[in-house]
Amino acid sequence: xxxxxxxxxxxxxxxxxxxxxxxxxxxxxxxxxxxxxxxxxxxxxxxxxxxxxxxxxxxxxxxxxxxxxxxxxxxxxxxxxxxxxxxxxxxxxxxxxxxxxxxxxxxxxxxxxxxxxxxxxxxxxxxxxxxxxxxxxxxxxxxxxxxxxxxxxxxxxxxxxxxxxxxxxxxxxxxxxxxxxxxxxxxxxxxxxxxxxxxxxxxxxxxxxxxxxxxxxxxxxxxxxxxxxxxxxxxxxxx
Numbered sequence: 001x002x003x004x005x006x007x008x009x010x011x012x013x014x015x016x017x018x019x020x021x022x023x024x025x026x027x028x029x030x031x032x033x034x035x036x037x038x039x040x041x042x043x044x045x046x047x048x049x050x051x052x053x054x055x056x057x058x059x060x061x062x063x064x065x066x067x068x069x070x071x072x073x074x075x076x077x078x079x080x081x082x083x084x085x086x087x088x089x090x091x092x093x094x095x096x097x098x099x100x101x102x103x104x105x106x107x108x109x110x111x112x113x114x115x116x117x118x119x120x121x122x123x124x125x126x127x128x129x130x131x132x133x134x135x136x137x138x139x140x141x142x143x144x145x146x147x148x149x150x151x152x153x154x155x156x157x158x159x160x161x162x163x164x165x166x167x168x169x170x171x172x173x174x175x176x177x178x179x180x181x182x183x184x185x186x187x188x189x190x191x192x193x194x195x196x197x198x199x200x201x202x203x204x205x206x207x208x209x210x211x212x213x214x215x216x217x218x219x220x221x222x223x224x225x226x227x228x229x230x231x232x233x234x235x236x237x238x239x
Contacts (some may be wrong), residue, residue: 001040002043003032003041003042004041004043004045005039005040005041006020006031006039006041009041009046009049012046013045013046013050013051015049020037026066028052028065028066029041029048029225053071058087058088059091060091068083068084080175117139
């Protein structure tokens with residue numbers, strides 16, 4: 001049976017590698033380990049992911065999907081059907097209640113909008129006497145519904161700014177930082193730097209050939225090049 005790395009499984013299944021790792025930690029998808037410690041998946045992982053995706057499309061939570069997977073693995077098709085039917089019926093009842101709540105909520109919004117349009121244009125401050133904060137008694141009272149609202153443009157821009165200014169934690173310590181800085185300096189050695197906003201971009205040229213001429217240059221400007229401290233000098237032992 002052919003084994004797949006996590007990147008290969010992600011490409012073939014269309015499920016991101018981050019989701020695959022989450023499924024692994026949640027016990028929904030098992031993986032073997034190579035001698036080097038990499039995750040390795042069998043071909044049947046594709047069928048398992050398809051089953052998980054179908055269950056998610058039905059609105060089943062991950063806990064119930066895990067229970068259903070156990071039946072799917074060890075039971076016959078009719079056992080999966082018997083286990084799945086009451087779960088779908090429960091979701092259908094929940095969806096019906098949700099539709100009723102949203103219908104009442106929509107009617108309440110329409111009634112409030114009509115009431116708002118009928119209010120006179122007052123020059124004073126808005127207060128309960130204007131009627132907006134105390135709608136008409138005939139207006140239907142809707143059951144509160146949890147509605148997820150998209151953030152406004154200003155709030156979205158603030159979130160982007162916060163993400164851009166968020167501190168980045170580095171897990172490297174001690175010799176790891178020294179080694180990583182040395183590797184960056186080796187990569188950037190001889191590169192031409194061009195100043196851009198929020199960083200630099202570099203032209204990474206291949207090393208000179210034996211004849212001393214440079215080969216074609218390649219533009220590498222995917223990410224700003226970080227400013228790294230010079231690698232520490234190793235002490236020279238006395239002769």
